[in-house]
Amino acid sequence: MENERKSQISASRRFAIAPMMDWTDRHCRFLHRQLSSRALLYTEMIVADAAIHGDRQRLLGFGQAEHPVALQLGGSDPAKLAEAARIGEGFGYDEINLNCGCPSDRVQSGTFGACLMKTPDLVAACVAAMKRVVHVPVTVKCRIGVDEQDPEPALDMLADAVFAAGADALWVHARKAWLQGLSPRENRDVPPLDYGRVYRLKQRLPGKFIGINGGIQTLAEAAGHLRHVDGVMLGRAAYHTPAILAGADALIGVASRQVDFAALLETMAAYADAHVARGGRLSHVARHMVGLFHGQPGARRFRQILSTETTRSDARSDVLRRAFAAIDEAAQAQEAA
Template sequence: MSIPLSPRTSPLPADDWRICVAPMMDWTDRHCRYFHRLLSPHARLYTEMVTSAALVRGRQLRLLEHSQQEHPVALQLGGSDPHELAQAARFGAAAGYDEINLNVGCPSDRVQSGRFGACLMREPALVGDCVKAMRDAVSVPVTVKCRIGVDDQDDYAGLQHFTETMLEAGVGVLVVHARKAWLQGLSPKENREIPPLDYERVYRLKREFPGLVVVINGGVTTVEQVRAHLAQLDGVMLGRAAYHDPYLLAQVEAALYDEPLPQRDEVLRHLRPYVEAELARGTAFKHISRHLLGLYQGEPGARAFRRTLSEGAHLPGAGWALLEQALAPCSVAA
């Protein structure tokens, strides 16, 4: 699909990891990513995790759909079979993704039962084999997203050994969620909140491996925090904050790249061609509008904006007119 983006769009450096939006299950689908691209021309976007089995055995290549305007965009894969991951990486590269990222950080029971995600922190040699197989299969960067530790493996030495193994496998970019994962006893939600953040451990990693591009993830919610991390690291990956308050992406973009800060309604109006094209191909409006709910977070009219979209998006015929209706209280407040 080719839909014109905002005039704010600028050239996207392929090797820039300064600002990234995390892969988030059930959230960072193609509609979400298109919206985030309007807010941030430079952010590196990531898909939801796609299992290698779904692509190779299930042949669900529809999971690779994305628009050309999303670039740079990375495909995140989950799996632990080197041969299968290599084939899945080939599919991703053929579909046009700029990067293939291996998930070594998800703590959910479902992921553990498939022997991938955070449990692979205990098997760095296997992860290295997976990375080597993927790198041999594709020419785009193969990166890894991990935790600082898992369960009782909670010291710097474990992260150091994992990193050394990744470097030996040819990894040039490591995204580190600065919390360890408890695989037993905590839910995925609790694993995003309860284990304490240890930013210093990630900083130390960068000091000891200066040639490695290190991107930090976890607990970043403000432009000031982004700036502070970038003083010591190569990149920052925003997660839930960028989803629940997406205007944060525009604010970070303006701060880091000297881009003008757009008005929120301006962003939505640039989204209109995409919305109308998707409706024409049969996409339900609710699948797009759910990603917009936080755009006016903290602003006058935000509650009415969310309520109008939430209550009307599932109704037959919902489309751009509903978005205009939702915008009305925000325009009055402005």
């Protein structure tokens, strides 16, 4: 059973949705799972200390519909990361991922995230510690380098260290991170992309799983990368235009499907009402749906309704129905024109 589970995760890892702070919470992942049955979903980064000492149900809880889903952890203490990984496995996550790529001030002050690119031996110790206590795959997500590092030796050293420690996969965001002088937002766009560097890593390590991330906008681009590496990870493109995920399963070897927006509405309406009944806000769910109809007639009105009306404390799923109705009305008007 365990080997079968790992095999399924390995297959799903061919296409993944990146961990994104403040975005890939459980509500976002539930929506994405309605669009792709097999893409590997990732949590936001959860700091190991928070997983150990914080409100675990709030931080780590997720729905069974989200599988396959990976927990991304942040930290640099092997013992703490091992304990957090053990807790995560107990919650049912299919994979544990270590963040070695986030450049935010918060992770720099804690000497983890992208800072770990400078200490491959420490990253290896963290991976080894987690591998000792969990049975699910342990993976790493990194950059090609940080600051003045030469990406050729820097990425090789990190990759060799983590694979020697037993890592099951390495995801590489194909940009450097500049820890001084660029904001986290700028670090997602300003450093130039170097997909070739990730391709060369895969050529050097043909027997290891190497996945690529960074600046990938379409499924066609994703398919192109899969000719060179083992997996591809979409971030902002998947979030801002989630309907493209309906075609992602084909990259994993599963038949793609057209989005049934009527069925999607019913599923998300029921999910949102259940969340509100537990004391949540409709906006917690609806904010992830804003880009569903990107580029289609009525999309502007759809976004407007979700952005303004879901913030009310008494908002319920009827707001979602009005937003979806705006799309239908725009389509009908276009046909009649």
